[in-house]
Amino acid sequence: MKKKIWIFIGLFVIVFIVGGGLLLYSWGVFATSFKKANNDTLVTKQQTLPIPPLLEDKNPAPNKAEFEITARDGTMEFFEGIITNTRGYNGNFLGPVIRVRTGEEVSVKVTNELDESTTLHWHGLEVDGENDGGPHNEIKPGETWNPMFTINQPAATLWYHPHQMHKTGKQVYEGMAGLFYIEDEVSDSLKIPKEYGVNDVPLIIQDRRFDGDGQLDYELGMKDSIVGFEGHTILVNGAVNPFVEAPQGMMRLRILNGSNGRIYNLKFSNGQEFYQIASDGGFLEKPVRMDSLTVGSGERAEILVDFSKVAMGETVELQDQGISFMSFVVNQASDKVYSIPEKLTTIEKIDERKATTKREFNFQGTGSSVSINGVQMDMDRIDEEVNLGSTEIWEVGNFTGQTHPFHAHGVQFQILDRNGNPPPDNEAGWKDTFLVKPGENVRVIATFKHEGIFMYHCHILEHEDAGMMGQFLVEP
Ligand code: C2O
Ligand code: CU
Ligand code: CU
Numbered sequence: 249m250k251k252k253i254w255i256f257i258g259l260f261v262i263v264f265i266v267g268g269g270l271l272l273y274s275w276g277v278f279a280t281s282f283k284k285a286n287n288d289t290l291v292t293k294q295q296t297l298p299i300p301p302l303l304e305d306k307n308p309a310p311n312k313a314e315f316e317i318t319a320r321d322g323t324m325e326f327f328e329g330i331i332t333n334t335r336g337y338n339g340n341f342l343g344p345v346i347r348v349r350t351g352e353e354v355s356v357k358v359t360n361e362l363d364e365s366t367t368l369h370w371h372g373l374e375v376d377g378e379n380d381g382g383p384h385n386e387i388k389p390g391e392t393w394n395p396m397f398t399i400n401q402p403a404a405t406l407w408y409h410p411h412q413m414h415k416t417g418k419q420v421y422e423g424m425a426g427l428f429y430i431e432d433e434v435s436d437s438l439k440i441p442k443e444y445g446v447n448d449v450p451l452i453i454q455d456r457r458f459d460g461d462g463q464l465d466y467e468l469g470m471k472d473s474i475v476g477f478e479g480h481t482i483l484v485n486g487a488v489n490p491f492v493e494a495p496q497g498m499m500r501l502r503i504l505n506g507s508n509g510r511i512y513n514l515k516f517s518n519g520q521e522f523y524q525i526a527s528d529g530g531f532l533e534k535p536v537r538m539d540s541l542t543v544g545s546g547e548r549a550e551i552l553v554d555f556s557k558v559a560m561g562e563t564v565e566l567q568d569q570g571i572s573f574m575s576f577v578v579n580q581a582s583d584k585v586y587s588i589p590e591k592l593t594t595i596e597k598i599d600e601r602k603a604t605t606k607r608e609f610n611f612q613g614t615g616s617s618v619s620i621n622g623v624q625m626d627m628d629r630i631d632e633e634v635n636l637g638s639t640e641i642w643e644v645g646n647f648t649g650q651t652h653p654f655h656a657h658g659v660q661f662q663i664l665d666r667n668g669n670p671p672p673d674n675e676a677g678w679k680d681t682f683l684v685k686p687g688e689n690v691r692v693i694a695t696f697k698h699e700g701i702f703m704y705h706c707h708i709l710e711h712e713d714a715g716m717m718g719q720f721l722v723e724p
Contacts, residue, residue, distance in 0.1 A: 290327040290462050297492040297574065298485045299445035300426065300452075303344035313354045315346055317368065319387075319410075319424060320361040326481075326488050330462035335362065335422040341486040342452060343408070343426025345444075348399050350432035355396045360387040365412055366419060368393070370428060371546065372406035372528055372660070372680045377700015377722070380657050383413045383627060384701060400697070401660065402593065403435035404530040404678070405450075405502045405548045413627065417477065417508050417709035421466045423486070425452065425506045434531060434593045439586060440552060441500040448500045449492065451566075451574075453543075454507045455479035468710065474615045475650055476509020476545075476708035482573035491563070491575045494555055497582025500525075502550050505543040509708040511651060511683065514541045517565035517572060518558070523588050526550035529660035529678025531592040536673040544653035546681040546707035549674070552588060595677055598662050598693045602639040607632060609718075610645040611652045611684065611706060616714055618648075618706070624715030630701070631718035639695045646684045652711065654690070655681040657702040658722070661692035681707050696722045 307314035322340030324332045337343025348354055358368045365388050369381035378385070379395035387393045406428040410419040427450050441447035457479040459465040468477065484490055505512055516522070523535035528548050541549055558564055558578040565572035613619045623631070634640060641664065644654045660678040663671040667689055675682065684690050705717030 289460070290330060290458060292488045293325055293328050295487050295490050297449070297490040298487050300342055300450065300485060301344045302444060303338070303346050307355070311352055313348055313352050315354070315356045316359070317343065317356060318359045318361055319366050319368070322423065324423075324486065326458070326483070327462050332458070332462050332464060334464065335419065335424050337424060337426050341423040343424070345427045345429060345450065346408070347429040347431065350399050350402060350430060352399050353396070354399060355394065357392050357394050358387060359392045360389055363389055364415070365389065366415075366424070367411045368408055369411035369657070370406065370408050371655075371657075372404065372548075373397070373428065374401045374658055374660065374698055376698045377658065377702050380700065380702060381408070382411050382657060382701070382703050386412070399430055401430065402530040402678075403432040404430045404528070405504070405526060405550055406430065406528075407504050407506065407548070409506075411703070414713050417713045418466055420506070420709055421456070421477070421508055422464060425454075427452065427502070427504060429502075430530075438531075438589060438592060440525065440589065441498055441586060447495055447498065448502070450485065450502045450504070452485050452504045452506045453512060453573075454483050455510050456481050456483055472509075473710055473714065476710045477507075478510050482568065484574045489573060489575075491577050493580055494564075494576040494578050495580040495582040496558065496560060496578050497556050497584070498552055498554050498586035499576075500550060500552055502548065503541070503543060504548050505545050507545045509545055509710055511542065511544045511653075512568045514543065515539065515567050515570075516553070517567055520553070520557075520564070522551045522553040524549050524551050524674045525589075525592055527675060527677040528680045532674065532677040533593060533595050534591055534673075535588050538674065541674075542683070544651070544681065544683040544707065545709070546653055546655050547683075552586075554588075556582065595662075598639060598695060600641065600664065600693060603641045603693060604635070604638050605640045606643065607640060608643045608645065609654065609704065610647055611654075611716065612647050613716075614648060618711045618714050618716040620704070620706075620716055620718050623718065625705070625717035625719075627719075629719070630721045632720040634696045634720050634722045636696060636699055636722050636724045639693065641691055641693050644684050644690045644692070646686050646688055649686050651683050651685045652716070653681050653683050653707040654704070655707045656704040656720075658698045658700070659694045659696055659702075661694045664691040664693055666690050698722060699724070
């Protein structure tokens with residue numbers, strides 16, 4: 249008899265908890281839609297696509313470069329007459345493009361003028377742990393950090409962003425991110441568009457939510473902390489729905505998904521095809537023809553798109569899942585004629601037999617319990633020890649109900665297979681971030697050439713901040 253009563257009480261408690269949860273959830277949905285409604289009163293400022301400035305190299309010596317970056321507060325006018333508080337590097341929102349060459353010795357002075365600690369991480373750069381800018385390289389307010397490194401990898405479109413423990417999502421969201429270009433002899437010799445901001449154009453794609461006052465809203469609802477942040481408004485280079493004047497010819501777009509959590513599926517409104525020429529870590533061996541491109545947060549892709557069949561004066565829009573968020577106004581006579589190169593570069597395949605160690609990384613959990621291999625990030629715990637110079641196979645699995653982008657610092661991987669099948673052609677190059685679908689198993693290989701402590705994590709920043717991250721130590 250007593251047992252029955254306890255079962256009854258137990259059921260009651262369960263119903264109470266589930267009911268309460270549902271109520272909270274629907275309130276979240278309601279509150280979000282209310283905010284969205286408020287948003288409709290904001291009038292988007294019509295503007296051309298902002299092109300981030302190229303950062304000046306202060307060291308005149310050949311083969312050496314010196315840069316200065318300051319993290320600071322700023323303001324932007326995303327909407328007519330509305331001042332939005334932001335953060336940026338050397339400016340109000342985002343940062344300048346740092347452009348270096350393979351072999352160059354680089355020194356960067358990073359000053360923190362914010363009222364909180366930050367770090368500056370070089371996403372995709374192969375450098376030692378102490379120059380990587382992960383959570384251990386904290387820059388306190390008013391301090392300057394001076395990483396130094398020699399560029400030791402091929403031409404690529406990389407990026408930089410904060411990596412402060414538990415604050416990466418918020419700081420990136422407020423505007424802190426920038427691009428980092430590496431050029432080399434291969435990129436010099438290719439006959440592809442190279443005029444910065446004219447026919448070689450960066451597209452930093454980020455989604456944001458604005459509150460009724462037009463301020464950036466990073467209050468995480470239940471859905472945001474479970475699946476990652478998704479905003480209603482997509483910004484490109486810090487502008488809402490911008491347009492860019494395009495040549496009636498070939499354009500090179502360097503795309504960065506700089507969003508906190510959203511995965512994009514990009515297409516052109518006229519359905520036209522394009523060619524992917526580079527993945528995260530550099531050029532693919534050959535251009536890959538495609539008509540849609542999936543990019544997870546943190547991933548990059550360079551594409552060539554040929555507008556020569558678009559009528560003068562016509563507009564082509566760039567869309568995510570069918571919704572336009574920027575447009576190309578084809579109104580410039582193209583003075584140069586480009587063709588799609590047959591071959592871009594040579595990528596030496598890392599031989600699987602060279603691998604001395606195999607490791608498994610499994611995405612697990614949900615919400616505040618997200619983890620890799622069942623453990624959450626702890627600054628004082630090294631999860632994996634890797635021998636300097638060794639080649640390893642990492643096998644990444646996903647035991648959750650959603651897709652996660654896996655990223656590791658200080659290395660570039662080659663994808664061996666996805667569920668035992670060779671990766672698609674546009675993933676057959678260097679990758680530092682790759683999507684892993686629920687139930688999928690992705691095997692990658694890399695040679696670890698740099699010493700120090702590095703992170704591996706989910707690049708949905710809400711997951712990273714919640715602990716879906718671990719550390720590996722590379723040592724001789
Ligand atoms: Cu793009 Cu650990 O970062
Ligand atoms: Cu990184
Ligand atoms: Cu994740």
